[in-house]
Amino acid sequence: MNTITRHILTIPKSGRKVHYRRCGSGPALLMVHQSPRSSAEYEALMQLWGEHFTCIAPDTPGFGQSDPLPQDDGKDPAIADFADALCEFLDALGVGPCPAYGFHSGGIILVTALKRQPQRFRCLAIGGYAIWTEEEMRIFGERYLPEFHPSNYGEHLTWLWNRMLEQSWVFPWFDTREEARLSVAHADVARVNQAVMEMLDAGNHYRAGYGAVLRAPRDIPAVGADVPPCLITAYNGDPLQAHIDRLGEMPTGWSAQKVATPAEHQAESLAFLLDQAGEGPSANLAEDRSEGWLELDGKLIHWKGTRGSDALVLHGPAEEMDDPPADTLAIDAPGHGQSNEFDDIEGAIRIAAEELGASRILWPRPPQGDPDALYPDLTPDRFGQHLQRAWAIARAETYFAPWYEANAANAIPLDPSKLDPAALNERALARIRAAGAARRWHDTLTSLHGAHE
Numbered sequence: 001m002n003t004i005t006r007h008i009l010t011i012p013k014s015g016r017k018v019h020y021r022r023c024g025s026g027p028a029l030l031m032v033h034q035s036p037r038s039s040a041e042y043e044a045l046m047q048l049w050g051e052h053f054t055c056i057a058p059d060t061p062g063f064g065q066s067d068p069l070p071q072d073d074g075k076d077p078a079i080a081d082f083a084d085a086l087c088e089f090l091d092a093l094g095v096g097p098c099p100a101y102g103f104h105s106g107g108i109i110l111v112t113a114l115k116r117q118p119q120r121f122r123c124l125a126i127g128g129y130a131i132w133t134e135e136e137m138r139i140f141g142e143r144y145l146p147e148f149h150p151s152n153y154g155e156h157l158t159w160l161w162n163r164m165l166e167q168s169w170v171f172p173w174f175d176t177r178e179e180a181r182l183s184v185a186h187a188d189v190a191r192v193n194q195a196v197m198e199m200l201d202a203g204n205h206y207r208a209g210y211g212a213v214l215r216a217p218r219d220i221p222a223v224g225a226d227v228p229p230c231l232i233t234a235y236n237g238d239p240l241q242a243h244i245d246r247l248g249e250m251p252t253g254w255s256a257q258k259v260a261t262p263a264e265h266q267a268e269s270l271a272f273l274l275d276q277a278g279e280g281p282s283a284n285l286a287e288d289r290s291e292g293w294l295e296l297d298g299k300l301i302h303w304k305g306t307r308g309s310d311a312l313v314l315h316g317p318a319e320e321m322d323d324p325p326a327d328t329l330a331i332d333a334p335g336h337g338q339s340n341e342f343d344d345i346e347g348a349i350r351i352a353a354e355e356l357g358a359s360r361i362l363w364p365r366p367p368q369g370d371p372d373a374l375y376p377d378l379t380p381d382r383f384g385q386h387l388q389r390a391w392a393i394a395r396a397e398t399y400f401a402p403w404y405e406a407n408a409a410n411a412i413p414l415d416p417s418k419l420d421p422a423a424l425n426e427r428a429l430a431r432i433r434a435a436g437a438a439r440r441w442h443d444t445l446t447s448l449h450g451a452h453e
Helices: 039-049 079-093 105-116 134-143 155-166 189-215 241-246 262-276 345-356 385-399 421-433 438-451
Strands: 004-010 017-024 028-032 054-058 098-103 121-127 230-235 254-259 291-296 299-305 311-313 328-331 360-362
Touching: 004 039, 004 079, 004 291, 004 299, 017 039, 017 079, 028 039, 028 079, 028 105, 039 054, 039 189, 039 262, 054 079, 079 105, 079 189, 098 105, 098 262, 105 121, 105 189, 105 230, 121 262, 134 189, 155 189, 155 385, 189 421, 230 241, 230 262, 241 254, 254 262, 291 345, 299 345, 311 345, 328 345, 345 360, 345 438, 385 421
Parallel strands: 028 054, 028 098, 098 121, 121 230, 230 254, 311 328, 311 360
Antiparallel strands: 004 017, 017 054, 291 299, 299 328
C-alpha cells in the first residue's frame, strides 16, 4: 500500500502556511477536498490512485491544518481568492500543468481556477457540480452557515454532531421535510466523527471557505472557451446528481453523466484523468524545513523546530506540543495531535530524536492521579457523548488536580483564561485526538521515571 506523507509549505508572498498530503508516484495529480472537510477525506482514494499518480491534496485555506485567507476590510474572501490561493500553492510547490480532481465544493474551486488560469491544468474530473437556483441560494445564504464558536459548556458540540450526522439523512441539513430525504442515510460513527473533527479544526473559518463556494457564480466556461477538458459525474444518492441536468451546453472536451455508485464515479474519474494526464514524473515538491512529519515504518510523527538542535521537548499525556523555543525541537507524542499511534512509544520517540538530530530528550513527568480515572473512555459513540465528556474534563481540570477529585482538598487556583471557551476547545480536542494513546503515554513516562529514581 502506498504511504501517505504530510508536509507544510509556506507561501512566499503572503507567509500563509499550507498543509498538504502526498502519496504515490508518477505525474502530479492535484486533489481538492469538499467543505467543511480537509485533505484527510481523500486518504483512501490517494492510496488507490497513488498507483498511477503522485497525489497531492492540500487543505484549502482555513480548513485542516492550513492557515485561513486574510479578511481584507472585514470582508470574507470570494471564490476567486480561493482559486488564486490554489494556484499560488502550485507555484510554491513547483508543479506545472497537471490534472486535478475535486468533489462538490472542491470542484467549484477548481473550475473557478481553471476559468481564471486555464494554462495550469491538463484536465479536471469533478464529483457533483452545484448549479443552484436563486431561491436555493437565498435559502442556503440564510441558514446553511451559522456562526460556529465554542460555548462555555460545550453546547456547540451537540449541534455539530447532529448537523454532521443528519446531513446524510436530509439535504440541506436543516430541511426536515420528507421531500428532502436522501437515499444514502447512515449512522456510521467513524465517518461522522471524522467530519466533526475536521469541522472543529476549521472552527468559524468554515463560513469563509464554504460561503465563498455558495456565493460563487454558477456558470461553467462558455461553449467556445479554450479550456482543458473536464468530466463531471454524480452518483445515485448524491444531492447534486439532479444538477447534471442544469449544466446546459458545455465547451469542447467537457461532458457530464450520472452514474450509479461512488465506486463508478471514482472509476470513471480515474480513467478520464489517466487518459488526459500525460507522461513524466512529478517535480520535486517544496516543503518547509521548520515543521513536518517524519515517516517511520509507514507511520508519521509531527515535529516543529530546528533540526539538529540539542534538545527535543515533549508534552504530557492528552496534550499537544507547543511551538518550541528557539534552538529546540518538539514533537506530538505518538497518538497525540498530528502524530500516528505507535506500538512502542518510547522507541518511536528515540528514533525521531535521532532522525531530527537531537542529543537530549526532555521527558515530562506524568500527572498525579489514578491513570484509570485520568483517561476515561472517549471512544466515539452513536450520540456523540464522547465530545461532551472531553469538554467536561477540560473544565474540571481547571478547578481540581486530579480533575476527577472534585473536592476542596484537590482545589487548585483558578485561572479564568483557562475557562475561556477557545482554551477549553483546544484542550478538549487534544484529549479527543489522544484518546487511544494517552494512557499508554502516561504508563511509558511512569516507567521511564521509575527506572531513574
